[in-house]
Amino acid sequence: MTQIPAAVQKKITVLNQHNEKLVGVLHDTGSTEMVVLCHGFKSSKDFNTIVNLAVALEKEGISAFRFDFPGNGESEGSFQYGNYHGEADDLHSVVEYFNGANRKVMAILGHSKEKGIARRLGEDFLEIIKKDGFIDVKNRAGDVDYRVTEESLMERINTNMHDACLQIDKGCRVLTVHGSADEVVPVEDALEFDKIIPNHKLHIIEGADHCYTSHQAELPPLVLPFIKEGLQQN
Known part of the structure; x- marks a missing residue:
């Protein structure tokens, strides 16, 4: 039986394109391949779903990095509503940082983006x-x-989320996990994504709310095999 090395958690700061410090926690197992985890609206790297998935990856010997977007948690900058393009740039800065540290970001995990402006x-x-x-x-x-x-x-x-989905490369594997009882982002959104994202897998957790309050244990068995399959293909 292969021994999984003990992971070390350490705080790391990454500068984004505006020279703002993005603060994150690296769950370092020593693996070259790693996963970056992104929190949702008005949340942080310490949101329980994000932490639980990082720990689950760590137990599988996969390094993980969870960080705060600007104006959230411990990161610098001011909070901005929406800001999808800005956060995409922040995420790019994080990936570039780890590429420069001889790591390879193999997957990105994220939770939640708000609907319902009114x-x-x-x-x-x-x-x-x-x-x-x-x-x-x-x-x-x-x-x-x-x-x-x-x-x-x-x-x-x-x-335009429809157009954004159409731009996803066919070689990019996408997994969506959505709760059927999500009170913030309707499950119908996930069904629409499933129709238009080229290489997409959808799993709906029956009865789960937006934060998977009573369904945390169901997430790792869905997410980890998908990520490990991707690692085996590369």
Whole structure:
């Protein structure tokens, strides 16, 4: 039986294209191949789903890196609503960093991107932002949680996920795991992705909510075989 080397967890800082420090934790098993994990909206590298998957990879001898996007967790920069293109650039900076450290990023795992702009900003969000130039989103205590600028809102609205999916290379394997009881991003989105992403595998976890609250144990057995299959092909 092959002995899996003990992993060492260490904090690493990566500079993005704006010279902002992106703070992450490397679960280092000594493997050259590694997986990068990305948190969702208003979350962090310490979100339990992200941590649990990093630990599961570590136990399989696969190095993993989970990090905070700008304005989230411990990373520098200001939080921006939407910001898909900016976060793609941040992710590219992370991949380039590890390429330069003689590692090879073999897979990217991510959780959640919000839908339902009106549910979060109010039905008249377009009128308000055209008038004021921004919308402050408040928490339950009435304090400002974050500010949505007109520029960031327009980028979010103009992001065409259908076209983005069509640009995914046919050689790129994509796995979507979605809860049937997801109250934030409807499971119908996953079904639409399944129709248009060229090399796609879909698994729906019955009864799981957006954060897989009662279904954490079901994630590694779905995700790990998919990643290990990719490692064997390369």
